[in-house]
Amino acid sequence: MTTTAANATNAPGRPPAVRLDTVCKSYGSSYAVQDLSLDIAPGEFFSLLGPSGCGKTTSLRMIGGFTDPTEGTILLDGADVTALPPNKRDVNTVFQSYALFDHLSVRDNVAFGLKRKGVARTEIRERVATMLERVQLAELAERRPTTLSGGQRQRVALARALVNRPQVLLLDEPLAALDLKLRRQMQVELKQIQREIGITFVFVTHDQDEALTMSDRTAVLSEGHLQQCGTPEDVYERPANSFVASFMGTSNLVPGTYRSGGVVMDQGPELPVGPREGIAEDSRVSLAIRPEKIWLSDLAPGMARVNGxxxxxxxxxxxxxxLIELAPGVTVSVLEQNTDRSRMEDRWSGGEHVEVGWFPEHCLVLE
Structure with missing residues (x-):
């Protein structure tokens, strides 16, 4: 993964809101983050995505100043902040626990940071009132956090961070504690708030759907290394490697050997994929294809076809x-929408022989 592929498109003459330049974090001989280079544009909703232990939270903490990098440079709006403590950086953080003060009202929780900065009382009242309206909590201003729902507490934490008008807002899995329905609702609301305010968001999540739903761009990490950085469409439709293909949603990975425009399975037929630039003849590869790209019926001309x-x-x-077995030890997942009532009542059953197909351009060949 090259540094340039992880770069954002910035306005001419304006530096990135966040730049990580070959940043590393090691603990003894073990690296939590290694040679991470990223540019995050002003006003961008940027996600750090990966499984537990991949380095995403460590990266966020280094941006916020809570963890010092072992090597590399961190810049905010072009200024080197690598050695600055958190209170000297123009960032705020929303933690998974929200860290609200239960003895204070919603209004006082949101005003807390402004009071510590010595902002005038009149300005505090105005800014807090505006922010509570924006996050739809004005009517709950005098309530205590312990009386609020999970989604309302999440909004209080967000309002408390945003009212300080930081250059960058860091969010460490802030939706993880919410139930699925509320989580999806808050994904939409959080993205809307980010667009309205225009502040750069750096969002940590292990949830692929969350990153795809909310992000302008996503960096996929594994074992401290950047695997791919791009738009949600880039990382889902054009994964850079087998890890990204399997981690981003569900992907069928069929091992085999690339020969003359096809992938020959270890035990089974050849699967036509067409000529692939950069793939050497007789090289070991994985054929990657999403379940929704495979057809089980009404196969169209030009499709690669195989029995299962x-x-x-x-x-x-x-x-x-x-789940369709194409050959011994090779099973692929096929996803069909239940849009046709007759199809719903006539689903395929276990043991039936079927023909599956896909368009060659919908599959990837990964070395």
Whole structure:
């Protein structure tokens, strides 16, 4: 992964809101983050995504000044802040726990940072009132955090951070404690607030759907290394490697050997994929294809086709997932929308022989 691929598109003459230049963090001989270079544009909603232990929270803490990098440079709006403590950086952080003061009202929680900075009382009242309106908490201003729902507490934490008007807002999995329905609602609301205010958001999550839903761009990390950085469409539709393909949603990875425009499975037929630039003949590869790109019926001309056996059928309301065995030890997942009532009543059953197909341009060949 090159540094340039992780760069943001900034306004001419304006530096990135955040720049990480070959940043490393080690603990003894073990690296939590290694050679991480990123440019995050002003006003961008940027996500750090990856499994537990990949280095995303460590990266966020280094931006905020809570953790010192072992090597590399951190710049905010072009200024080197690598050695500055958190209170000297123009950033605020929303933690997963929210860290609200339960003995204070919602209004006083939001005003807390402004009071510590010595902002005039009149300005505090105006800014707090405006922010409570923006996060739809004006009617709850006198309530204590302990009387609020999880989503309301999350809004209080967000308002308390945003009222300080930071250059960058850091969010460390702030939606993780919410139930699924509320979490999805807050994803939309958080993105809307970010667009209205225009502050740069750096958002840490392990949830792929969350990153795809909310981000302008996403950096995918694994074991402290940057695997890919790009728009949600880039990382989902054009993963850089097998890790990204498998981590971003569900992807079928079929191992084999690349020969003359096809992938020959270890035990099974050749799967046509067309010529692929940069893939050497007879090299070991993985064929990556998303479940929603595979067809089980009404196959169209030009599709690659292969026979298989249905091994499992999983009904999930809007969709049905089929597990299709293409060859011994090779099973792919196929996702169909339940849009046709006749199709719903005539789902494929285990043991049935089927023909599956996909367009060659919808699959990736990964070395």
């Amino acid at each position: 056996v249905v091994r499992e059928t999983v009904y999930s309301g809007p969709t049905t997932t089929y």
